[in-house]
Amino acid sequence: xxxxxAGGAVISEDWIDEGGTHFTRTFLYIYTIKNSNITFDYAIPxxxxxxxxxxPTGCVLDNGLHVQVVYxxxxxxxTYNYRVANP
Numbered sequence: 001x002x003x004x005x006a007g008g009a010v011i012s013e014d015w016i017d018e019g020g021t022h023f024t025r026t027f028l029y030i031y032t033i034k035n036s037n038i039t040f041d042y043a044i045p046x047x048x049x050x051x052x053x054x055x056p057t058g059c060v061l062d063n064g065l066h067v068q069v070v071y072x073x074x075x076x077x078x079t080y081n082y083r084v085a086n087p
Contacts, residue, residue, distance in 0.1 A: 001067065001082050007031055009040060011056075011069070029055060036060045038067065 002010045009029040016022050028043035038058030046052035058069045067082045 001069065001080075003031060003067075008043065031058075033060065038069075040069075 001012075007030050009031045010026060011029065012024055012026040014022065014024050029040040030043050031038055031040050033039075036059055038060065040055040040058065042052070042055055053075065054072050056069045056071045058067055060067055065084050069080045069082065071078050071080075
């Protein structure tokens with residue numbers, strides 16, 4: 001996960017499916033932080049007739065050292081915990 005100072009967010013997931021195939025899924029969001037809560041929205045709006053899952057929500061923990069992102073029920077992994085990476 002990457003959050004930029006302009007309000008853009010990228011969440012990228014590396015997956016290995018049951019057949020051993022590796023693939024990456026990347027999601028682009030915009031975000032706002034109020035207190036310790038993060039609100040995500042799609043950077044590219046969901047199409048009019050598309051069946052898009054609601055964007056995740058988040059929470060800043062430990063004075064910004066960790067971020068917890070929660071997805072809607074039905075998502076493979078419902079909660080991700082991120083930590084600040086060393087540059």
